[in-house]
Amino acid sequence: MMAGFGNGTRRYPRSRGRTWSRWGSPRASRFEAGGGPDRATLGIIGVICAVAGFFALGIVLGPVAIVCGWLAMGRSWAGSRPVPALVALVLGAIDTLLAIIWLAGAATPGSGLL
Numbered sequence: 001m002m003a004g005f006g007n008g009t010r011r012y013p014r015s016r017g018r019t020w021s022r023w024g025s026p027r028a029s030r031f032e033a034g035g036g037p038d039r040a041t042l043g044i045i046g047v048i049c050a051v052a053g054f055f056a057l058g059i060v061l062g063p064v065a066i067v068c069g070w071l072a073m074g075r076s077w078a079g080s081r082p083v084p085a086l087v088a089l090v091l092g093a094i095d096t097l098l099a100i101i102w103l104a105g106a107a108t109p110g111s112g113l114l
Helices: 039-053 058-072 083-106
Strands: none
Touching: 039 058, 039 083, 058 083
């Protein structure tokens, strides 16, 4: 019997399509359906951005740290919170607040910028 169109993969079910997404991990769970960095990595990236934001570009790195911390926490306040995610969220918020205060102080009439 000759294999017609659509019948050639009957014995090899994996050849019909990919067993995992091209960009995601092969163990894609319902939390990691889209691939990308996992929660622990996002927490560490957030902490690095928050600490670096205290020294340079705080107005940019602070919100990045907040977003990374929030995503590392699973976009939820419920349940257990990983420590790097919480540290990234809190330090990012402090960093952003200090950057806004610094920008507001630099824009006062007596500062020479106006």
